[in-house]
Amino acid sequence: MFTVTVFLIVSSLHTACANPCSEFSCDCTDTKVNCNSKSLVDIPADIPNSTTTLTFFGNKISTITADAFKGLAFLTFLLLTENEVSSIAANAFNDVVALEQLSEKYTNRTVTISKNTEMWNEVFREHQNLSPHCNGNLEWDLSMEEKWGSAWRECAKCTQCAYKSKMFNLYEEVASVKRGRRAAKINLGLQVGLHHTPISTASYRKICMASNIPPPSISGMQHTANAISEKIEEENMRDLQRQREKIKRIKKIRGENPDVVNIQSDCVYNNAIYSGIGKTPFQPATQCAYTVAENETYKHSIINTLPKSKLCSKRKHTVSTNVGEHAGPCTANINMQDSIGNEERWARECFEELKEDGLEINEVTTDPDSSAYRAAECLYQEGLTSTTPIHFLDTRHVASNHRKFVNNLSTVCDIMPARLKVQRTRLQSLFASDMAARCQAEFVQANIRYHKSPDVMKSKLSYVSDAIVGCYCGDHTDCSLYSFVCSISRKSQSWIDKSAYLKRHNFEIELNENSENILRQCVNYRLGPGMLAKTAKSANTQKVEALNRSIRSTVPVNVTYARNFTGRVHTACHKVNHGTGNSIVILCEAAGSPIQPVDGRWGSWSTTCSVTCGSGTEYRNIMCDSPSPSEEGIYFIGDAKKLSQCHLGDCPSHIELVNKE
DNA sequence: CAACGCTTGTCGTTTCGCGC
């Protein structure tokens, strides 16, 4: 037994105006009858004939008899949701003028409302034509129902005559000019959604079953996922090209060379490495994605991504077998024996693709340990590009490495202001964090002020270096003159007294030749001319790292999506460029399953009276918010505001108010 | 090492547009 709820909108040619509401069990105003939540088992027999709106929400109605709506010629709106309707008399709606829309919702079945409406309209009409005198009930023929992925195919039958409807597809189909059956939109849309999450076939089916929803078959979902994966890849490739063209246009408008672009790039790896430790000497599951984002606009759009996988979906690759050595398509695009960590190689492929679109690389921002810059350099040296590449390092990685450098320097431990080795070691760790933060803070402030003149910045920061050395030794004279973050001479307000790391430790290093040299060594790591040149633009790789996190969240490390890896990387890329919501809408459309626009409908009236007692003016407001229209949906048209008189009873007299006080 | 979970490939079945 399953629950059926019916929602009907019928149109009438008349406007009712009689007084229908005398002596009727339901709530009744004018021509509106409200029978909601009254534990009704049947439709009441005495519904006024002039009723235009009739609601039966939340009752226990199971059967709709032939004369349930007899004589209700003016009915325009009928609501039967949250009931247990299992059969409807074939001629139940004979007196209702013109059936416009009917929707039906099963518990546990995914059904498109408009398709369901079409089905029942057709079933009622067909039955009426074939057996005009039959008094039987029309009901679902459950013996015939078919699941179609997440969607359903259903038909109806008559309880009395031999009428049996044809099968109806209760789902939207993907438009196609090709031959053959059409995919259900919901099945494609589902896969687009799943591509944005780490959930795949098995987990989704568990969710369905936990909710008592019959899930699609395992392989059916997988096949759809594979198809969607390819479509998403195609769409994202087109989108990346559009992003590249956009950058060119922006640079042209700025009056800059549109063929040269500043970039940030990084690689993310998906290795099920831990599964192999101590177990297998050979690790077959190895994937990576190299990504390039532009460093020209605040958006830092991704302009190229390169998924690389050693995983062959046919599982025919070994160390001695190369890509393309077996028949049919292969999801692996690098050989087993190749190094997955060869960032120079991936970067080169990325840059070559950009060059094909007429973009050459100028400033390259990478992690300090990346060899990607060498790719740009090689392309230039080989004469394939004509722009000299410049290498910059990600400032956050530099700060992190700076902390590690100071923390690992044994000489630093010796000058820490503490008596015991244990204390000094602990102080060194805090000092390293503070030193990295201090230098980064000074650098950021200098960059804000002098980013347009690198030479001035370099000169200012050389003074700052002296100030920092003095600062840690308790001398804030230089700080007050040159530091950007410790510019007040009184010690109580110095950087160290505000430091989260050092303020509790009464930190002051004894100044001598040795300690000064060590401190200078520490400061120079970050603010010395070499590192300043590498970080001059204060560029970072945060955008590509955001993509890396997005990829990790959609391709779990311990699941090897051999076939869908590429699709999931492209999904993550599209998501980062457009935002999750927009991305799903765009990708659904690309997959052939566009999300239908939602039209707005009026909500309920809200009233505000201009006075708290006596007579005043009343504004009645109504919002188009039930639901609100989607971006492409339409607003309901009409007056959203009405003006009328309101009366809130007599106001208390002056004497009454005085007595109250 | 066996049981189990997850993904993928192959084959069979069904539907539906198109041409004859």
Next chain:
DNA sequence: GCGCGAAACGACAAGCGTTG
């Protein structure tokens, strides 16, 4: 009306990885 072919889904088998 019939046959062909494309496309979709489901059943089943196989392979890899994890867990106890």
